[in-house]
Amino acid sequence: MAKGTTIEVKNLNTWFGRKHILKDISCYFEDNCVTGVMGPSGCGKSTWLRTINRLNDTVGSFRMTGEIFIEGKDIYAPTADVYSLRRRVGMVFQRPNPFPMSIKDNITFGPKLHGINDGDELDEIVETTLKKAALWDEVKDNLEQPGTTLSGGQQQRLCIARALSVDPPVLLMDEPVSSLDPLSASKIEDLIVELKKDYTIILVTHNVQQAFRVSDRAAFLYLGELVEFDKTAKIAEAPSDPRTEAFITGRIG
C-alpha cells in the first residue's frame, strides 16, 4: 500500500534573525521515494527539513516567506493546525533521542497523545512499528527496559519506530546515521530503503555516498541555494552544475 504523499515547496526563504538561511527554494518531493538532501555543513539542510514540520516555529528569531504544500494544503496557512501537521510528518533526529522511559512507553507516547488508550491496540502498535523499524526481534522480551539503555544504533531504530507510531505519510530524517558506527549505519540505510514503500522520505545527509546508495532523487544545497534537484542517478553520473560536481568529488564541503 503506497500511502506516502507529495510535498511542494514554493519560493521558500527563511531567516534566523537577520541571517538569510534558505534562498528562494522551489521544488517538488515525489511520494513514496527517498529524496536525499546533500550539502556541506551549515548550508541550511536541517533548517529546510524543519520548515516541513514547522519545528522552526519554536525558535523565536525565525522568519520565512513562501509556501509549502503537503497533499495540496498550505501548511503555513493561518488556519493550518500545526499539531496535526506534525502528526502527519514524522521526524528522526541526528542524535538518537529516545525519551527516558521504557521502550514501550517511547512507542506509545505519540498514539496516547492522539487519544489511543486501548491497551491491546497500543500493544499492536508497539509490535508493528518495532517490526517496521527492524528492532522487534532484539527487544521484544525487554519492552519495559529504559530506551536509553539500548546501543546507539538500536536507539536510533527506536526513534524511527517512535516516529512511525503515529502513522505519518512523511518521514523527515536529519542525518540519522551520522553519530552511529558503520554497521548500525548500514542497517538503518537498509531500513530506509525498505520504508520508502510506505512513506515519503526526505533524508538529509552530508555523506554523498550515502545519498547515492539510498535515495531515488537528490538535492544539492549550497549556501542556502538549491543548486540541483534531480534523479540521483543523473546527479551521480552527470551533474549539471559545476558546484555539484565539486561537492560530490570532494572538492568543496
Add this chain to the structure above:
Amino acid sequence: MDRTNCNDKSPDEAVRRPNRLRDRIHSLKNSIRCFIHEARTARGGARVDFLGRLGLFIPAVVSIGIIILVLTFLWYESTPILTSPEGGPGIIFETTWDPNRDMYGIAVFIAGSFMCTFLAIGIAVPLGIGAAIFLSEFCPHTLQSVIRTIVEMMAAIPSIVYGLWAYVVLVPFIKYEFAPAVQSNPLTAWMPWFGGSSNGLGLLAGGVILAIMLLPTVVAVSDDALRSVPKSYREASLALGATTSETARSVVLSAAIPGIGAAVILSLGRAVGETMAVLMVTGNSLQIAYSLFDPVYVMTSIITNQLGYAYTFDLWRSALFAVALVLMLMSILFTGAAKLIVKWGMKTRGME
C-alpha cells in the same frame, strides 16, 4: 614495589565499582599504597602535578573532618542525658519537658518540627514546582532572567527579615482575618484542623513563613532540573504532534522528576533546621498542636530559647544537645534520601 597496579588499570577494573566491603578496603589500601609510591618516585612535572593534587586533597579532608567533629561533639555533649536514669534514648518519645522536675521529653519539639516542616513543604512544593515549570517552559525570554534574579534575591534575604514581616503582617492576618473567616464559614468550621482559638502565633504562621522561605530554593533547584532536560527530548515530543504543555507534562517533567525530588528533600532538610523566623511566629508553647491555630514548639526554638539558662545544669544542657543531635541526624537522613531518590530515578529512566 608492584607499580603495575598503580598505572595500568585494565578498563574493566576502572569501570567496575567496588561492591563488597572487602573490595572497597582492598581498593582503599591499594590507592594509599600508590599514593605513597607516587610521593616517593614522582619527579619534574609529575611532582608538580602530585603536589597540586595534594594541595586540593587537604581542603577536601578538612571539610569532611569538620562534619565528623561536629557529630562527635554533639554525641559527646548529649551522652549525659542519653545515659542517665532520668533520660535515656526514650526521651524522644516522652512529651513532658520540665527541667525543674528533671523531665526532658523532647517528643513535643520533634512533633512541632515535623508538623511545621511538612506544612511548609505542602505549601512550597506545589507552588515552587508550578513556578519552575512556568519559568523554564512557558516564560518569555526577557522575563525569564528578571524572575530568576528575583528568585535568587529571595533566597538571600535573612530569615530574621522574613520573621519580622510575618510578625507584623502574617500573624495579625491569621488572627483577625483568616481564623474568624474559616471558623465562621459553615463549609470549613467543622474541620478539626481549624479548631481552637487563634492568637495568630502558631503552626499555620510557622508553616506559611517557612514555605515562603523555602520557595526560592524549590523554584531554583526545580528550574535547574527542568532546564537540564535536553532540548532533543522536547523536539522529539513536539515532532510527534505534542503541544508545549503536553511536552512539559509528559516528557520534561518526567525526565526532571529525580532532580525535583532532590530539591524537595533538600528543602525539607533546610526547613527542619530553620530557626529565627519560625521562633518568632510559632508561639513556642509546650504542647502538641491539634489544629493549625495551635502554638507549636520546634527543635531549633527550644535550643535558642533555653541554652542560656541551661548552660550550668548538666542534664538540661545535655538534653538540648540531644535535640541538636536529633536535628542533625534528621538532616543527614533527608540528604541521604535525596541522593537515593535521584539515583533510583536516574536508573529507572536509564539516564546514567
